[in-house]
Amino acid sequence: MFILFKIVHDIAFFTWDMSLTVVNLVTPSRREGHVTPEGHPGFGGKWPEFVPPGEGDSRCSCPALNAMANHGILPRDGKNIQFKEMGRLIRTTYNFSPSFCYFVPNYAAQMLGKNYNKDTIELKDLDLHNGIEHDASLCREDLALEPDQSKPHEGYIKELLASATGKDKDGNPLLTIKDLSKYSSKRRADARSYNKDFTLDFVHRMFGSSNSSTLLTIFGGRIKDLETILLEERLPEGWESRVRGQMGLTLSTFNPTTVWPVEFGISEKKYLAEKAAQSPADRDTTTISSSVNKLDTTSN
Template sequence: MSALQSKFTKPFIDIFVLTWDFGLFLLNLVLPPSPPDAVVPAGAPGHAGHWPPYTPPGPNDSRSACPMLNALANHSILPHDGKNITFRRLNTTVRQSFNFAPSFCFFVPAFAANFLGRSYWTGSFDLADLSKHNAIEHDASLTRRDSAEVADQGKPDWELVEELLEGATGEGGRKLTKADLSRALAKRRVECRKRNERYSESLFHNGFGSANSSTMLTIFGGSVDDLRPMLTEERFVEGWQPRILSRFGLTMAAFNGTVLPVELGVKRAKIE
C-alpha cells in the first residue's frame, strides 16, 4: 500500500476499528465471562497457566521497551531472538496470551506498522524497532530511564521498578492502585523534566504512558507478586493467567475506564 493510499484509508480504518471495538465492548457486557482457566485458548502457550520455559535474552537478541512483548520472546512464544516478527503474528500472539480484544490487537500492531513505514499485512519487524523514540516508547517511563540517558530501551531499570512496586498501597502493599500509578507517573515526569534536557511531553505521549502503565491494573490485576518478575526479568510466573475474563477480551473502550482516571490523577498527585 502506498503512503498516499495509507493516508487516505487510515481514517476509515480507524472508524471501523473503533466501531468494531465498541460492539465487542457491548457484547462483553451481556455475555458470560470465560472460565479463569480457559482465558488463554486450549493449545496456546500459557493455557491453564502453563507457560513455556523461560530463557533470558542473549547479547544478540532484540528486545523492546515493552516488558510484556519481551516476555513473549523470553518464553519463545514469539521468536526468542525477537527478530523478523510479522505484525499479523503479533496480533494473534498478544490476543491469545493476554486476552486483549481482537480490535485492540489489530489497532496497536497497525499503529506500529504505520510509524515504522511498513505494511501491517505483509511487513515484519524486530522488537527493538518498537523502541523508536516518541512513537510507542516515550520519556518518563515507569520501567525505563529516558532514551537520552540509556540508549538500550530493551532492558528494564530495576531501581525504577522496585520504586514503583514499593509504592503499592492496595491490600497492604500487595496491589497497585490507580492512585499509585498516577503518583508514580507524576513523580517520573517531574524528575525527567529536571534531568533530561531533551525531555519531550505531549498529550499523546502522556496518554500512552498512562495506557502502558494501566495494563498492570487490567491484565495483571495490580498484583505486585506477578508484576515483579514481569517487570524485572520479563517472565511469566508459572500459573499466571490474564485477569481479564471478558469473552471478547479487553477492549479499548473498557480500557479507557482505567487509563483516563490514571492520567487525570497525575495532575492531582502531590509530589514532594
C-alpha cells in the first residue's frame, strides 16, 4: 500500500511541478522590484533588521535558511519551525515554486522521521549527516572535521568566489556552471584525500550540485551578493531573487538547466591530473596517482 501511495504521490507531484513550469513559460515575468510579494519581508528589497545568531540559537549548514533566521523571517532562534511554514517563507523570500517549497521540507520531514503536517524542527536538525547535509560542501568543512555545521568556512568560500570567470554586462564578476563544476571537483578530491570518513554517494552528489546551483539561479552568480550571503549569512539591502518567473523556480527547470550540467561537469580525476601536471618535477605524485586510480571505481 505504501509503495502504491508513493507512486501516485510522485506522479502527482511531478505533474504539478511541470504544470508550474508551463505557467512560467506563458505568463509575464515578475517586474524588477516586485519579485518578493508586497506585504512580505523583503518587498522592494527592504529586509528586516539583521541580527547575528546569539548563544543558544539554532543554525545549520544552509546559508539561505540561516539568513532567513538572522533577519527574523524564520524565528530568530531557529527553533519550533513548522515544515509548511518553512516552505511558504522560502517561497516568498527566494521565489522557489510551490512544488519546490513542498518537496524540500517534506523530504526533510521524512528524513527526520517527522510528520510534515504536524511537527516542527529547529535548523540544526537539518544537519543529520548524509541526510541533506553531505561531505565536500563548498562552504562548510566536512562534519567529521567540524561538528558545528553552522560555521561557514571562510577559506573555501573566498576560494570559490575568487574562481569566478564570468562577467555581467557591466563587467562585474559572475560564477558560472563551469566554475562550480571545477571547484566542486577540487573540494571532492581534496576532502576524499584528508577525511578518512569521507562519503559521497550519488544522491548526495546530486544534493551537493543542487545546493551549489542555487548560487547561479536565486543569486544569479553575482559575487558581490554571494560574499554577503555566504560569509555573513545576510541578505543585502536592495536584493531580491534573480528568479523572475511568476511561479518561481521549479524542479523541472532547475535540474536540467543548472543542476545536471554542474554535476556532469565534475571530474575529480581531471582535477587531480591537472594538479599533478602543475606540480614541480620533483614532487612526489604517488598520492595523486593513487587517488586517480581509486576514482576509477568511485566517480567520473
